[in-house]
Amino acid sequence: MFRSLRKPEVLVATLAAAGILLITMGARQSLGLFVGPLNTSTGLGIGTISLALAVGQFSWGAIQPVAGAVADRYGPRPVLVGGVLLLALGSAITPFMGTGFGLMLSLGVLSAMGSGAGSFSVLIGAAAQRLPAEARGTASGVINAGGSFGQFVFAPVLQSLIQTVGWMGAMWSMALATLAALPLVGKLTDGAPAPVERVAGEGGLGRAVAEAIRHPSYLLLHAGFFTCGFHIAFLVTHLPGEVDLCGLPPSVAGWSLAIIGLANVMGSLFVGSCISRYRSKHLLAAMYASRAVLIALYLLMPRTEAVFYLFAAGLGFTWLATVPPTAALVGKLFGVRYLATLFGLTLLSHQIGGFLGAWLGGLAVMHFGDFTWMWYADMALAVLAALVNLPIREARIAPAFAVA
Numbered sequence: 490m491f492r493s494l495r496k497p498e499v500l501v502a503t504l505a506a507a508g509i510l511l512i513t514m515g516a517r518q519s520l521g522l523f524v525g526p527l528n529t530s531t532g533l534g535i536g537t538i539s540l541a542l543a544v545g546q547f548s549w550g551a552i553q554p555v556a557g558a559v560a561d562r563y564g565p566r567p568v569l570v571g572g573v574l575l576l577a578l579g580s581a582i583t584p585f586m587g588t589g590f591g592l593m594l595s596l597g598v599l600s601a602m603g604s605g606a607g608s609f610s611v612l613i614g615a616a617a618q619r620l621p622a623e624a625r626g627t628a629s630g631v632i633n634a635g636g637s638f639g640q641f642v643f644a645p646v647l648q649s650l651i652q653t654v655g656w657m658g659a660m661w662s663m664a665l666a667t668l669a670a671l672p673l674v675g676k677l678t679d680g681a682p683a684p685v686e687r688v689a690g691e692g693g694l695g696r697a698v699a700e701a702i703r704h705p706s707y708l709l710l711h712a713g714f715f716t717c718g719f720h721i722a723f724l725v726t727h728l729p730g731e732v733d734l735c736g737l738p739p740s741v742a743g744w745s746l747a748i749i750g751l752a753n754v755m756g757s758l759f760v761g762s763c764i765s766r767y768r769s770k771h772l773l774a775a776m777y778a779s780r781a782v783l784i785a786l787y788l789l790m791p792r793t794e795a796v797f798y799l800f801a802a803g804l805g806f807t808w809l810a811t812v813p814p815t816a817a818l819v820g821k822l823f824g825v826r827y828l829a830t831l832f833g834l835t836l837l838s839h840q841i842g843g844f845l846g847a848w849l850g851g852l853a854v855m856h857f858g859d860f861t862w863m864w865y866a867d868m869a870l871a872v873l874a875a876l877v878n879l880p881i882r883e884a885r886i887a888p889a890f891a892v893a
Contacts, residue, residue, distance in 0.1 A: 502619045503628040505676035506612040507635025509569065512670040513576060513607040514809075515639025516663050517549070518750070519647050520596065521726045522743060525733065526656035527592075537589040539726060539851025543844045544597030546722045550840020552605035557614060557829030558694060565615040565829075566678040572606025573670045575599055580664035584657035607670065609633075610836055613816050614829025615677055623765075625820070629813040630761015637757055637809055640750030648743030697827040701834070706881040710818055711838040713773060716874035717811050718842030720780060720867050724749075724804070727850040731860055735792035745801040752805025760810040769814035769821070770881040776807040777878070781871035784864055818883060 520542060527538050560568045579599030586595050612632055617625050643663070650659035701707045729742035763772055783803045790796045819832045846867075853863045 499620055499624050499628070502616055502677055503624075503631050504635075505673045506616045506628075506632045507638075508673045509573075509607055509670045509677065510609070510612055510632055510636040511639035511642070512667055513572070513604045513639075514636030515641075515643035515750075516576065516580065516667055517601070517604040518636075518640040518725050519643045519663075519746065520545070521729050521746070522644065522648050522651060522739075523656055523660070524726065525729060525739070526651055530656065531587055533589055533592070534855075535730070536851045536855050538592065540848055541589060541592035541597045542726050543722070543846075543848035543851075544593050545601035546718070546840050546843030546847050548598050548601035548840075549605040549608070550718070550837040550843065552602040553608065553610045553833035553836040553840075554830055555833070556606040557610040557827075557831075557833030560611045560614060560829045561694060561827055564678065565611050566674060568611050569607050569615075569674045569678070570671065572603045572608075572611075573667055573674070575603030576607065577603070577664045577667045579603055580660055580667065583660050605836075608836075609636075609812055609816070610829045610833035612677070613812075613832065614825070617816075617820065617825040617828050619677075625817070625825070627761050627765075629816055630757045630759075630764070630810075633761065633809055633812045634754040634757040637750045637753035637805070641747045641754065642750075644746035644750065645743045648740060652739070694827055694830060697823060697831065698834070701823055701831050704822060706822060706883070707819070707831075707835075709877050709881050710815060711835055712877045713777060713874040714811070714815055714835050714839045715842035716777065716870040718839035719846040719870055720842075721808065721846070722840075722843030723846035723850045723863055723867060726847040727854070727860060727863075730850075730854060732797065734854075734859055735797075737792070737794060737797070741794050741797055745797050748798055748801040749805035749808050752802045753808040753810060756806035756808065756810040757813065760807075761813045764814055764817050768883050768885065769818045770878045770883050772814045773811060773818075774875045774878040776811055777871050777874035779807055780804065781868045781875070784868040784871070788864055818881065821883060 524535065524538050524542070527533070528535055556568050556572065576599075579595045579601070583592070583595040583600070586592050613629055616628055616632060620628050643666075647659050647663060650662055654662075725746070728745060729739065732739070732742040732745070760772055760776075783800065787796070787800045815835060816828070816832050819835060820828055823831055849866075850860060850863050853860055
């Protein structure tokens, strides 16, 4: 499974990218734990706080193609360093924000854009340009697993800090922890990129983007990834609220998010290894369909701690495991020269869905008292996402051996 990563330079670049994503995604994916404490402390209301986090979902996606384009033009190092510092700054000033606008600035703009600049598009693009083609699928799975492991680490630790030192202390602790990503940037970006094939975009970045947005398969990929963003943002923002509505202790939310992260480590590694054996569009269709089945089963079950943990484990297996095959499809269609930019645009679609998932979840609980209609919407979108991936034009996987 990991034979393609055995070369030292390949392994170092892969693990450095995974480590950076561990920190940036671990911090970002744990923000839902702060919704209740923020509401209690500021009295701003769930709707206002949800809107601030929804703006953050959009900002995280909006910065992806911009950061990718800058990284493609000037290299990933300044983008990653700037992103880490911006994430730390946004987290550090959040406790001083007592208005909805202030939260939109700190969490919705600064933290989100900082996390986005140090996230999938730049990291996978930087790694892909430094790795041989046969290592990219497995490497993307390992990098993605780093982000999921970050959620496993950050969620229970932050939940414990919120309960012991308060949400402000927990937020400042998170700001300090993000700075640990800075030494890893050099490990990823040292050395020149390897020569890469240019399947598309020979006329430059503008032509590559123009070709991509006219490609039907690229648009179908965006449509499926939109649903993924809706699903993840709804859950990461409002799962603590769902736990509270069920009368369970806050620790259940923290451990559920941690289990999602741990399960996705395994899911990301598994899916990353499958990219070289199965067509990515089929992997994506299967993962989206499984989410609809899991949500339906959850709605039929009693709301107990065991059910939440099992539900988290099931959802976690595909949580962000959609990223490696999505990035692989972009690379197959257009090459890796401008992968950071083109995959960044796909992530923007993901985060438009994320904006709606986070915001509408807050509106649903305000107007209906629970998240029932959001679960139905999430299930329906998962089915549609599975279907729209099937028509994507992807070549069959070549056999791993040749007949003499």
